[in-house]
Amino acid sequence: xxxxxxxxxxxxxxxxxxxxxxxxxxxxxxxxxxxxxxxxxxxxxxxxxxxxxxxxxxxxxxxxxxxxxxxxxxxxxxxxxxxxxxxxxxxxxxxxxxxxxxxxxxxxxxxxxxxxxxxxxxxxxxxxxxxxxxxxxxxxxxxxxxx
Amino acid sequence: xxxxxxxxxxxxxxxxxxxxxxxxxxxxxxxxxxxxxxxxxxxxxxxxxxxxxxxxxxxxxxxxxxxxxxxxxxxxxxxxxxxxxxxxxxxxxxxxxxxxxxxxxxxxxxxxxxxxxxxxxxxxxxxxxxxxxxxxxxxxxxxxx
Numbered sequence: 001x002x003x004x005x006x007x008x009x010x011x012x013x014x015x016x017x018x019x020x021x022x023x024x025x026x027x028x029x030x031x032x033x034x035x036x037x038x039x040x041x042x043x044x045x046x047x048x049x050x051x052x053x054x055x056x057x058x059x060x061x062x063x064x065x066x067x068x069x070x071x072x073x074x075x076x077x078x079x080x081x082x083x084x085x086x087x088x089x090x091x092x093x094x095x096x097x098x099x100x101x102x103x104x105x106x107x108x109x110x111x112x113x114x115x116x117x118x119x120x121x122x123x124x125x126x127x128x129x130x131x132x133x134x135x136x137x138x139x140x141x142x143x144x145x146x147x
Numbered sequence: 148x149x150x151x152x153x154x155x156x157x158x159x160x161x162x163x164x165x166x167x168x169x170x171x172x173x174x175x176x177x178x179x180x181x182x183x184x185x186x187x188x189x190x191x192x193x194x195x196x197x198x199x200x201x202x203x204x205x206x207x208x209x210x211x212x213x214x215x216x217x218x219x220x221x222x223x224x225x226x227x228x229x230x231x232x233x234x235x236x237x238x239x240x241x242x243x244x245x246x247x248x249x250x251x252x253x254x255x256x257x258x259x260x261x262x263x264x265x266x267x268x269x270x271x272x273x274x275x276x277x278x279x280x281x282x283x284x285x286x287x288x289x290x291x292x
Contacts, residue, residue: 008248009156097255101155101283106253108244136248 001112002120006132010105012143014096017105018074020139021094024066025052030142031135033057051081060084067091080113087123088114107136148236149267151258153279159290161245161252165221167286168241171199171213177289178282180204198228207231214238227260234260234270254283 010017020030025045028037037054039045040063045052051065063081070076073095080090092111099106109132115123157164167177172192174181184201186192192199193216200210207230215224221244227237237260244253256279262270 005245006247007245007253009246009251009253097154097253098152099154099156099253100152101280104156106154106156106244106246133248 001114002124003110003112004124004128004132005108005110006128006136007106007108008136009099010107010136010140010143012105012147013103014074014098014105016143016146017107017139018071018096020142021096022046022069022071022074022076024050024069024076024078027052028054030138031131032138033130033134085123086115086119087127107139109135148259148261149271151239151271151275151279152255153257153275153283154253154255155280155283155287156246157252157254157283157286157290158250159252160250161221161243164252164254164286164290165218165243167289168243169193169216169218169221169223171197171216171223171225174199174201177285179285180278180281215240232270232273233266234262236261254286256282 020026023045025037025039028034033056035055035057037052040051040053043050046069048066048069051063053061053063055061062083064078065081066076066078068075068077075093075095077091077093080087090111090113092109095108097106097108111127170192172184172186174184180203182202182204184199187198187200190197195213195216198210198212200208202208209227210229211225212228213225215222222240222242224238224240227234237258239256239258242255246253258274
């Protein structure tokens with residue numbers, strides 16, 4: 001089962017990063033790959049089980065469901081329901097941990113999924129770089145602009 | 148129950164940092180507060196259940212038992228058997244996680260223990276800001292930041 005793991009250090013306290021990341025419907029405001037996003041059935045974006053339907057800049061449409069969200073642990077988990085690419089059983093976990101030495105943030109983003117063996121490397125690379133790593137860089141810019 | 152959480156980032160890959168800290172008998176090699184250490188009964192230092200008997204530079208003597216060690220997840224968990232600190236049920240974990248974005252390692256050092264309520268703040272500070280951060284600072288120096 002392919003396993004994607006990406007992590008980075010952000011020069012901001014976890015509270016500031018969590019304020020941005022905890023909004024399950026907010027990724028269209030900071031992630032460069034996401035064009036528009038809405039929560040289905042007008043549910044709250046922090047209601048466990050809510051579904052975000054979003055369009056990428058390339059026009060493809062995806063649906064993801066919020067599986068868990070914790071303000072105490074500063075973590076959330078979600079799964080893919082619909083996507084045009086051959087990724088199945090995709091479950092992702094985001095967690096923030098404080099770097100007490102300097103009041104910074106350790107951000108860990110990981111997922112597992114199933115796919116055809118010949119697609120595994122390509123998809124692992126694509127999601128890891130274009131979604132996770134690009135997301136790290138975007139939040140870094142986003143926090144700098146907000147400061 | 149009192150809790151200590153201290154974390155830092157070291158500028159080296161996690162396997163290099165782990166090689167430096169995984170030896171349960173190796174504190175004197177990297178932690179500036181520790182003068183000498185030995186494993187009781189001649190056991191290997193990575194045998195779960197082994198006991199390290201070590202002495203701090205200030206003369207204090209502490210005995211700690213290895214509860215868990217994982218080369219895969221890169222963590223080490225241990226408890227205090229005997230110390231002059233006045234703590235009970237003390238369990239601590241040192242954990243390393245790779246930072247994939249650059250050759251860095253995220254280190255967390257946590258402890259939980261019971262103590263007299265009026266001593267809790269002092270102990271949390273001594274253990275966290277003193278012992279744990281002191282070890283982190285030494286590792287950061289050893290790996291150049």
